[in-house]
Amino acid sequence: MIHLYYGDDTEKLELYVRANAPSGNRTVYDYTEYAPMKLLGLIKDGTLYKDILFVDTVVILFPESALHQKYHADIADWIYKCNMQSNVYVATHSEHILSSLEALIAADELPKEDLNVYCLDGDTAIRCGPEMLITSEFMAVCPICGSKRCPKAGDSSLECANSYDTGQPGGIYQ
Numbered sequence: 001m002i003h004l005y006y007g008d009d010t011e012k013l014e015l016y017v018r019a020n021a022p023s024g025n026r027t028v029y030d031y032t033e034y035a036p037m038k039l040l041g042l043i044k045d046g047t048l049y050k051d052i053l054f055v056d057t058v059v060i061l062f063p064e065s066a067l068h069q070k071y072h073a074d075i076a077d078w079i080y081k082c083n084m085q086s087n088v089y090v091a092t093h094s095e096h097i098l099s100s101l102e103a104l105i106a107a108d109e110l111p112k113e114d115l116n117v118y119c120l121d122g123d124t125a126i127r128c129g130p131e132m133l134i135t136s137e138f139m140a141v142c143p144i145c146g147s148k149r150c151p152k153a154g155d156s157s158l159e160c161a162n163s164y165d166t167g168q169p170g171g172i173y174q
Helices: 010-020 036-044 047-051 069-085 095-106
Strands: 002-006 026-030 057-061 087-092 115-121 124-128
Touching (some): 002 010, 002 069, 095 115
Parallel strands (some): 002 087, 002 115, 026 057, 057 087
16 A cells, blocks of 8 residues: 655655654655655665565655656656555655556556655645545545546546636536
């Protein structure tokens, strides 16, 4: 299971992840301390996969730190592979990591029930459906048409209306 905490406030994200991850047999990776290309090298050569074989919980703090966004999909793939061995708790500012994980869901590689996304809104972490894209302003939008007014933006079980019109039945902005 992947528990991804997404937002702009670094301190609060780290607090939420550390507070919610079980404390037993766990490994914590704080990538703000790694050189970006060293991190990518450790992922690509398989070193980081071996590190998680015998732990129940993996905590990953800001894996995107100082790493160009074109490599964020590699980070998401590593998070996905960690998920096969352990419960994973991630704090991130990266929309690219979030959208890469959502692409794995769309490709049927990652079951959508294996991804819990929480976005920070002030002092609370709000659970967002794994099918919702989250913008930097913490606005839920439809993953199909991109509209905040679409009914699917507020409830992932509803159909996409493929419209930006106001007053759509079921939409959160009526």
